[in-house]
Amino acid sequence: xxxxxxxxxxxxxxxxxxxxxxxxxxxxxxxxxxxxxxxxxxxxxxxxxxxxxxxxxxxxxxxxxxxxxxxxxxxxxxxxxxxxxxxxxxxxxxxxxxxxxxxxxxxxxxxxxxxxxxxxxxxxxxxxxxxxxxxxxxxxxxxxxxxxxxxxxxxxxxxxxxxxxxxxxxxxxxxxxxxxxxxxxxxxxxxxxxxxxxxxxxxxxxxxxxxxxxxxxxxxxxxxxxxxxxxxxxxxxxxxxxxxxxxxxxxxxxxxxxxxxxxxxxxxxxx
Numbered sequence: 001x002x003x004x005x006x007x008x009x010x011x012x013x014x015x016x017x018x019x020x021x022x023x024x025x026x027x028x029x030x031x032x033x034x035x036x037x038x039x040x041x042x043x044x045x046x047x048x049x050x051x052x053x054x055x056x057x058x059x060x061x062x063x064x065x066x067x068x069x070x071x072x073x074x075x076x077x078x079x080x081x082x083x084x085x086x087x088x089x090x091x092x093x094x095x096x097x098x099x100x101x102x103x104x105x106x107x108x109x110x111x112x113x114x115x116x117x118x119x120x121x122x123x124x125x126x127x128x129x130x131x132x133x134x135x136x137x138x139x140x141x142x143x144x145x146x147x148x149x150x151x152x153x154x155x156x157x158x159x160x161x162x163x164x165x166x167x168x169x170x171x172x173x174x175x176x177x178x179x180x181x182x183x184x185x186x187x188x189x190x191x192x193x194x195x196x197x198x199x200x201x202x203x204x205x206x207x208x209x210x211x212x213x214x215x216x217x218x219x220x221x222x223x224x225x226x227x228x229x230x231x232x233x234x235x236x237x238x239x240x241x242x243x244x245x246x247x248x249x250x251x252x253x254x255x256x257x258x259x260x261x262x263x264x265x266x267x268x269x270x271x
Contacts, residue, residue, distance in 0.1 A: 003031040003072055005029055005030055005031040006029070006030050006031065006076040006077060007030070007031050007033070007068070007072045007074055007075050007076050007077070008022075008025045008030040008031065008032045008033070008075075008076065008077040008078075008079065008229070009033050009035070009064075009065075009068055009075050009077070009078050009079070009116070010022045010025065010032060010033070010034045010035065010079040010081060011035050011053060011055055011078075011079065011080055011081050011082035011108070011112060012035070012036065012055075012081040012082030012083060013032075013034025013035055013036060013048065013050070013081065014034065014035075014036030014039060014042055014050070015036075015181075015182065016179075016181035016182055016183075016186075016218055017081060017131065017176065017179060017181055017218045017221045017222075018034065018036075018079075018081040018082070019034070019218070020217075020218035020219050020221060020222040021079055021081060021131075021218075021221060021222045021225045022034040022048045023046055023047075023048065023222070024219065024222030024223065024225065024226050025077070025079075025222075025225070025226060025229065026046060026047035026048060027226075028226045028229070028230065030076075030077065030229075031047075031049075031072065032047060032048045032049070033048075033049050033050075033051050033068055033072075034048045034049070034050050034051070035050070035051045035052070035053035035064060035082070036050065036052070036053070037052065037053070037054055038052060039051065039052050040052075051064055051067065051068070052064075055082045055104060055107075055108030055109075055111060055112060056103045056104055056107070056108060056111075058111060061111045061112055061115050062115055065112075065115040065116055065119075069119055074119065074123055075116055075119055075120065075126065076125070076126055076127070077126070077127050077128075077129065077229050078112060078113070078116045078126070078127075078128045078129070079128075079129045079130075079131070079225055079229075080108070080109045080112050080113070080128065080129070080130045080131060080153075081131045082104060082108055083104060083105045083108075083131065083149075084101055084104050084105065084146075084186055084187065084188055085143070085146050085183050085186055085187030085188065086098075086101055086143055086144070086145040086146040086187055086188050086190075087142065087143065087187045087188070087189055087190065087201075087204070087205060087208070088142060088189060088190025088193065088197070088201055089142055089144075089190065089194070089197040089200070089201060090144035090145065091194065091197070092190030092191075092192050092193050092194050092197060092201075093144075093145055093188075093190045093191060093192070094191050094192055097145075097188060097190070097191045098145045098148075100188075101145050101146065101149060101188060102145075102148075102149055102152070105146070105149035105150070105152075105153065106149050106152045106153060106156070109130055109153055109156065109157075110156065113128055113160065113171070116128065117164065117169065120164075120167070120168075120169045121164065121167045121168075121169060123168075124167065124168040125168040125169065126168070126169045126170075127169070127170045127171075127172060127228070127229055127234070128157075128160075128169070128170070128171045128172070129172050129173075129174055129225055129228045129229060130153050130156075130157045130171065130172070130173055130174070131174050131176070131221070131225075132150050132153050132154055132157070132173045132174065132175045132176075133146075133147075133150045133175060133176055133177075134175055134176070134177050134239075134243075134244050134247045134248065135147040135150050135151075136150035136151055136153060136154040136173070136175060137151070137154065137175070137248070137251055138247065138251055138259075138263070139263055141204065141263070141267045141269060142197075142200070142201060142204035142205075142267075143204075143208075146187075153173075154173060157171045157172070157173050157236075158171075158173075158236060161236060170234055172228045172234055172235070172236060172237070172238065173236060173237045173238065174221060174224045174225050174228055174237075174238045174239075174240055175237060175238065175239050175240060175244055175248065176216070176220070176221045176224075176239075176240040176241060176244055177215065177216060177239070177240070177241045177243035177244035177247060178211040178212055178214070178215035178216070178243065179212070179215045179216050179217075179218055179220070179221060179240075179241070180212060180213060180214075180215040180216065180217060180218070181212070181215075181218055183208075183212050200268075200269070203267075203268050204267065207266075207267065207268070215241075215243075216240065216241035216242070216243065216244075220240050220241040221240040221241070223240070224238040224239070224240035225238075225240075250262075
């Protein structure tokens with residue numbers, strides 16, 4: 001079954017930011033296929049068709065992309081949103097735990113991009129929008145693995161964009177700030193907690209919780225994704241929400257020493 005609408009595939013669309021993105025794209029005129037690990041319980045309404053997908057599995061990614069191509073004949077837009085957060089000092093997370101986080105946040109993006117690119121190149125057009133974060137371009141104490149994964153997504157996206165632009169394909173970034181979602185409950189707690197970090201970890205957890213509750217509505221991220229998907233002359237990076245735009249500007253114009261001091265002050269770090 002084909003569609004006259006452009007076809008969008010959105011990972012991690014069962015809740016939160018991904019759900020907002022999926023419905024924002026429906027409003028913008030897309031036929032949207034939203035994915036999650038288990039989607040059978042999700043209602044089939046509001047123009048989104050759901051599909052089971054595990055971005056950590058090569059076989060699952062290959063099968064899902066093939067299913068979309070078989071049904072619709074093409075994929076015009078891929079939004080790589082599936083991801084997980086982290087909480088705790090870097091020293092408190094085992095290498096295995098960080099590898100598992102990267103398998104979702106980084107290698108999930110790579111798997112999906114690798115699976116979709118041949119189809120987009122063949123049709124001579126397409127956009128891939130990767131959901132990064134403000135911590136993709138700034139430090140995030142007590143979230144180091146998560147920040148590292150988003151830095152990796154930034155470097156990967158910008159590099160691949162140069163490789164595929166001549167084939168009519170763009171790879172773009174959306175950088176949300178703190179967003180009012182279930183980020184805390186979706187964050188991996190450090191698996192080897194240490195007493196020496198306990199007090200500062202508690203402060204960081206409180207600050208993150210406050211920032212999330214006061215954060216932008218997920219609809220702000222959806223609007224940025226729609227802009228990245230539809231702009232005739234797209235930008236490489238789109239910040240999502242007023243706070244993200246402010247942080248991005250500060251990162252560019254504030255001297256590094258002053259920016260470093262502000263990070264420590266905001267995170268209530270000594271020294």
